[in-house]
Amino acid sequence: MQATAEIQMVPIGVGVSVRNEVRRVVEILNSSGLIVETHASGTNVEGELRRILRVIEDLHEMLHAQGSMRLISFIKLETRTDKTPTLAGKRL
Amino acid sequence: MQATAEIQMVPIGVGVSVRNEVRRVVEILNSSGLIVETHASGTNVEGELRRILRVIEDLHEMLHAQGSMRLISFIKLETRTDKTPTLAGKRL
Amino acid sequence: MQATAEIQMVPIGVGVSVRNEVRRVVEILNSSGLIVETHASGTNVEGELRRILRVIEDLHEMLHAQGSMRLISFIKLETRTDKTPTLAGKRL
């Protein structure tokens, strides 16, 4: 099933700046095969729902592996059966 | 990896009342094997991250199968490596 | 206009534990005059929309005043005109 999503990873306890972690998130998303659009409050992606969920699992694992002790991700997932959901279709 | 999560499914276009859909979400979560705590703005769950993500995929598929044409899910996922995250541990 | 809401304050950079900040959030909400229900992923409140928004402003100001340098709040606000929204009415 095709989906669009917004993903924001918030590392808790690495310090006031989380720029390195956000950069790593975008690198992982860019190499995921998903369509990726970054913005100031997260990253929008488009692709197979299962693939998106798998990448979210990878993000948690990879950021922990790089030293983040606590992570909260805020995710919006959208699916629809009347037409294929796309990021392009959600722009005005 | 163990995780806690909040899941809220919002069906778009089924009408002003979404009670049937919310009931179905809670049924699916209750039969998922995850620890489940419902509240007024979603359902909190605790379990394996991979299992939680798989159940989220099921929720989208099962609600579409029951007639919802458009679904947005709002999800918070929390993981940590300094101790095992639990719903009980997040209560004051 | 009456509303229900979920409020979660995430302090960035105070350390892996944010228990003191969460405790302070609940204290402020409990003294706000709003109906308050805490849970593992935030606090649900019920009351006048304007009052809720004012309390959210207070939360940011008061947590900064106590030493949090960076705050992200995740908020869900619900209003409806067909009936009065209540936390009780959103429980199954």
Add this chain to the structure above:
Amino acid sequence: MQATAEIQMVPIGVGVSVRNEVRRVVEILNSSGLIVETHASGTNVEGELRRILRVIEDLHEMLHAQGSMRLISFIKLETRTDKTPTLAGKRL
């Protein structure tokens, strides 16, 4: 206090398409005096926290006035005291 925010308004019960409501949200935000950046999962804004919260109240009132019976808004608010938060500063 200066803030950045993400605002997504979800009208429940107006139908599967919510394009008219989203268009109205962007019009209201564009005339708010805030800095506004639309994307596929919401609209990012920058300005005074109090002004942002006031505009969120307006959005609920104006969309109800135009016929939406039920509204959920999903909001992220960010403030920091170490430097002025800006949308530009949150881009990689």
